[in-house]
Amino acid sequence: xxxxxxxxxxxxxxxxxxxxxxxxxxxxxxxxxxxxxxxxxxxxxxxxxxxxxxxxxxxxxxxxxxxxxxxxxxxxxxxxxxxxxxxxxxxxxxxxxxxxxxxxxxxxxxxxxxxxxxxxxxxxxxxxxxxxxxxxxxxxxxxxxxxxxxxxxxxxxxxxxxxxxxxxxxxxxxxxxxxxxxxxxxxxxxxxxxxxxxxxxxxxxxxxxxxxxxxxxxxxxxxxxxxxxxxxxxxxxxxxxxxxxxxxxxxxxxxxxxxxxxxxx
Amino acid sequence: xxxxxxxxxxxxxxxxxxxxxxxxxxxxxxxxxxxxxxxxxxxxxxxxxxxxxxxxxxxxxxxxxxxxxxxxxxxxxxxxxxxxxxxxxxxxxxxxxxxxxxxxxxxxxxxxxxxxxxxxxxxxxxxxxxxxxxxxxxxxxxxxxxxxxxxxxxxxxxxxxxxxxxxxxxxxxxxxxxxxxxxxxxxxxxxxxxxxxxxxxxxxxxxxxxxxxxxxxxxxxxxxxxxxxxxxxxxxxxxxxxxxxxxxxxxxxxxxxxxxxxxxxxxxxxxxxxxxxxxxxxxxxxxxxxxxxxxxxxxxxxxxxxxxxxxxxxxxxxxxxxxxxxxxxxxxxxxxxxxxxxxxxxxxxxx
Numbered sequence: 001x002x003x004x005x006x007x008x009x010x011x012x013x014x015x016x017x018x019x020x021x022x023x024x025x026x027x028x029x030x031x032x033x034x035x036x037x038x039x040x041x042x043x044x045x046x047x048x049x050x051x052x053x054x055x056x057x058x059x060x061x062x063x064x065x066x067x068x069x070x071x072x073x074x075x076x077x078x079x080x081x082x083x084x085x086x087x088x089x090x091x092x093x094x095x096x097x098x099x100x101x102x103x104x105x106x107x108x109x110x111x112x113x114x115x116x117x118x119x120x121x122x123x124x125x126x127x128x129x130x131x132x133x134x135x136x137x138x139x140x141x142x143x144x145x146x147x148x149x150x151x152x153x154x155x156x157x158x159x160x161x162x163x164x165x166x167x168x169x170x171x172x173x174x175x176x177x178x179x180x181x182x183x184x185x186x187x188x189x190x191x192x193x194x195x196x197x198x199x200x201x202x203x204x205x206x207x208x209x210x211x212x213x214x215x216x217x218x219x220x221x222x223x224x225x226x227x228x229x230x231x232x233x234x235x236x237x238x239x240x241x242x243x244x245x246x247x248x249x250x251x252x253x254x255x256x257x258x259x260x261x262x263x264x265x
Numbered sequence: 266x267x268x269x270x271x272x273x274x275x276x277x278x279x280x281x282x283x284x285x286x287x288x289x290x291x292x293x294x295x296x297x298x299x300x301x302x303x304x305x306x307x308x309x310x311x312x313x314x315x316x317x318x319x320x321x322x323x324x325x326x327x328x329x330x331x332x333x334x335x336x337x338x339x340x341x342x343x344x345x346x347x348x349x350x351x352x353x354x355x356x357x358x359x360x361x362x363x364x365x366x367x368x369x370x371x372x373x374x375x376x377x378x379x380x381x382x383x384x385x386x387x388x389x390x391x392x393x394x395x396x397x398x399x400x401x402x403x404x405x406x407x408x409x410x411x412x413x414x415x416x417x418x419x420x421x422x423x424x425x426x427x428x429x430x431x432x433x434x435x436x437x438x439x440x441x442x443x444x445x446x447x448x449x450x451x452x453x454x455x456x457x458x459x460x461x462x463x464x465x466x467x468x469x470x471x472x473x474x475x476x477x478x479x480x481x482x483x484x485x486x487x488x489x490x491x492x493x494x495x496x497x498x499x500x501x502x503x504x505x506x507x508x509x510x511x512x513x514x515x516x517x518x519x520x521x522x523x524x525x526x527x528x529x530x531x532x533x534x535x536x537x538x539x540x541x542x543x544x545x546x547x548x549x550x551x552x553x554x555x556x557x558x559x560x561x562x563x564x565x566x567x568x569x570x571x572x573x574x575x576x577x578x579x580x581x582x583x584x585x586x587x588x589x590x591x592x593x594x595x596x597x598x599x600x601x602x603x604x605x606x607x608x609x610x611x612x613x614x615x616x
Contacts (some may be wrong), residue, residue, distance in 0.1 A: 162350035165317055166408075168337040169344040170364035170415055180367075184354045 029239070036232035048229035052237065057219055062202075065216035068132065069201040072139040073194045076147045079140065081190070084151045085182065088160050102145040110206040113141060118210065129211065138207045139200070146196040154189020155182075195245040203238060266329045268293045268451035269314060269419055274323035276309050276475075283309040285475035286323070291419075291453060296445055298454045298462035300499070301472035307455045310472075311421050314453065316340045328418055343412030347424040349404040351396040357407045358383065358392040364415035382410035385444060402433040409441065413448065420445065420452045426461065438465050459499045463487060471495050493615050496541040501574075503542045503585055504615070509534055515609070520580040524557040527609035539615040544574065544587035546611035549596075549603060556606035559584065563603050566596060577603060 039048035052058055087095055105113075117138055121128040128134040163185060167177040183190065208215035220238065224231040269291040276284040284306040291297050299307035312318040313325065316337030325333050332340055351360050361382050365375045383389045386406040396404055405425055412420060422441070426434040442465040445452045456462050462469045463483040470480040471494075479491040490496035493504050507517040507524075512533060515526040517540065532538060561579035568574075573596065575586040586605055597603050 158353060159348055159350070162346050162348055163352065165315070165337070166344065166346060166350035166352070166411075167363070167367075168317075169315055169340075169342060169421075170367060170411065171338050172363075172367045173338055176367055180363075181352055185352060187354070 029236075032232045033236055036229055036236055039229040039233075048233040049237070051230050052223075052233050057214075058234075061214050061216045061219035064214055065202045065204075065208075068136060068139060068213075068215065069198045071132075071136045072143055072201050073197045075136055076140045076143050076197055077151075077190065077193065080144070080147045081151055081183070084148060084155055085160070085178075088152075088155050089164065098148070102148050105142050105145055110138075110142065110204075111210070113138060114207050114210040132213065135207060135211050135213055135215075138211070139197075139204065142204065142207070143197040143200050146200060147193040150189050150193040150196065151186065154186035154192075157189075158185045191248075195248065198245055199242045202241070266293070267291060267326070268295065268328060269453065270324075270326040271310070271314075272324040272326070274310070274313060274320045274325060276306070276313060276318060277321045282475050284313070284320070287472075287475070287477055289470060289477065289480065291451055293451055294449045296442065296452045296454065296465060296467045298456055298466040298469050299472055300456055300459060300462040300469055302457055302498070304474075305472040306475040307457075307472050308423055311423055311453060311455045314419070315342050315344050315421050341415075341418045343415065343417030343420045345405070345408050345412050345420070345422040345425045347427055349396070349401070349408045349428075351404055351408055351411070353396050356393045356395055357388065357399070360396070360407055361411045361414050363411060368415065378414055382414050385413070385447075386410045386440075401429050402437055405429065405437065406440070409444070413444070413450070418451065420450050422452065422454045424455055424457070427456075427458070434461070441465065463499070469499075471498060473498075489613065490541065490615075493539050493541065496613070496615065501544050501585055501587070503544060503547075503583075505540050505542070505582060505584075506537060507540045509536045509538065519559070520582045522559055522579070524559065524612065525609045526612040526614060528614070530614060541613045541615055542584075542607055542611050544585040545572075547584065547586045547605050547607045549575065549586060549588055549605055556608055557612070558604055558606050560602060560604050563597055563599055563601055566599065575603075577605060 036048050037044040037046065039045055039051070083098075087098055117134055118129055120126075121134055128137075160182065163181055164177050167181045172181070202216055203220075204215070205217035205221055209218050209221075216238075220231070220234055223234055267290045269289075271287055271289045274284055274287045275282065283304075287306070287310060289297075289310075299310060301307045309318060313320050314327075316332070316335065319333065324331060327340060327342070352363065355363065358379050362375045362379045365378060370378075379392075380389075383392055386409060388403060388406055388410075391399060391403060391407075394403075396407075399407065405428075409425070425441070426437055429437065438461055441452075441454075454462070454466065463486070466483055468480060469483050469486045471478045471486060473494055479486060479495045481489075486495065486499050490499060490502070496502040497504055505519055507519045509530055509532045510516040510518045510523060512530040515528045515530055516523060517526060517530070517538075518524070519540075526540065530538075559577075559579065559582075561577040561582065561584060563575060564578045564583075565576045566573060567576075568590070571590055572587050573590050575588070575596070577584045577586060584605065
């Protein structure tokens with residue numbers, strides 16, 4: 001990156017802006033990390049981290065959120081992959097409409113969504129407020145933009161129509177085409193969708209609090225209210241978990257060249 | 266029995282008629298090209314044969330059996346696409362074997378057929394490459410092998426060469442033709458490139474606005490175009506407006522200059538009609554007395570390598586003249602008066 005001669009003005013400017021940008025993101029992170037190490041008086045230590053891991057609530061809530069994330073990913077993919085396929089192949093005209101729909105979870109705050117869910121599902125014919133199904137259903141709505149858009153981009157990159165027609169002209173039926181041609185060729189997009197959903201669900205607060213579930217998001221909020229150094233440690237841990245997922249996506253896409261979400265041509 | 270037979274096939278999309286009552290019979294082992302500009306219905310016709318579109322009306326037979334209502338995956342039709350359509354997560358060999366795996370053929374048979382197909386397209390060494398590791402020409406050869414591996418009754422090719430470079434295009438079309446001959450498979454080939462269609466087909470079907478304008482052997486299409494559209498679409502052509510002077514002797518006049526067409530004309534004196542002459546049938550400074558002559562001003566000269574194309578104008582008449590490039594003989598200067606000559610037999614009167 002750095003130019004040893006250091007003369008090129010454009011280079012100097014671009015590295016300057018890059019450093020400013022990096023500092024903007026890294027400084028708070030470094031400060032949080034440093035702060036989290038002050039758990040013991042008179043020196044730096046990982047004692048706050050030890051406290052976090054020792055708390056049974058940590059693993060319990062994290063595992064619960066993990067399960068919810070898995071259920072959301074499964075339900076979201078089952079619902080949205082066929083939808084995206086159908087839109088691509090048969091209803092390209094409704095694509096702009098669906099794209100507007102995908103923005104709705106950003107426009108409508110989760111608090112509105114959860115009150116709506118509670119109102120509708122706390123009375124017959126369907127009483128679901130005490131079932132995790134409702135939480136997962138809410139999460140599917142929240143992750144809709146991430147799943148749909150990622151799958152959509154993946155499908156766009158592979159020329160879906162030609163692939164499905166090629167498979168059919170070779171004798172493949174619809175299910176064979178789906179499982180042996182379409183899904184494998186958008187594998188990385190599916191993985192990205194899964195990881196994005198994972199990070200949305202694991203950190204989610206509003207739905208879990210309002211539907212009263214012992215999830216990781218409310219746990220983080222609780223710890224943040226009651227303790228000093230542990231929340232900082234927790235923030236670093238969840239940050240590492242998120243970056244871990246992103247690195248996983250990266251390594252998968254490198255392993256599957258030619259089938260990446262962005263498409264290689 | 267015809268390999269593929271279309272009987273008055275019509276396809277409408279909303280109010281638009283893409284294919285208009287097309288009837289076509291393709292014999293077993295024949296190589297037929299559907300030629301036309303964009304929107305002429307050639308690709309829609311091909312896609313109906315493949316089963317990707319269903320006709321609004323008409324009948325479609327493959328080897329004598331009515332296939333309307335039969336889905337694409339049970340028509341036994343191989344398809345090669347413009348953008349190759351190789352499965353990106355499969356190697357060349359896996360792509361070629363896909364159809365056989367879907368049909369649950371024994372592993373030994375699949376391996377044997379894949380090897381045979383790779384040899385056919387001369388790409389044995391690329392069997393483990395993925396599509397993104399191959400050039401466009403290599404990908405299209407793999408796509409061809411993949412379509413042929415399941416031994417389809419008909420091979421359909423939808424502008425398979427239009428995404429490739431000119432040099433590869435010419436080499437690959439020769440290869441497609443020789444493979445088709447070797448296997449004796451029926452092929453229907455869609456293209457907008459008249460040179461491509463003329464060079465590889467047994468028969469060329471020229472289409473416009475959803476209809477067949479003319480179907481015939483390449484030489485017939487080129488030498489005896491059925492109408493002005495075919496004459497100007499297939500190869501460069503001079504289509505001239507002429508007035509009948511002497512119907513019995515086949516004499517017409519153009520821009521006040523009289524020429525003979527060697528054949529009696531079924532029109533009366535003073536009527537107008539169209540006449541076509543191929544640019545290569547006209548020659549500069551050919552003054553033998555049996556020939557027709559036209560005078561005009563040399564307006565432009567285009568150097569095309571082996572051929573030099575001259576444009577000569579006289580009033581409303583514009584005449585394209587192609588002559589072989591002869592480095593020894595110089596050309597008259599631009600703007601000078603020139604005389605060109607052509608045989609009466611080179612003139613073709615259009616209905």
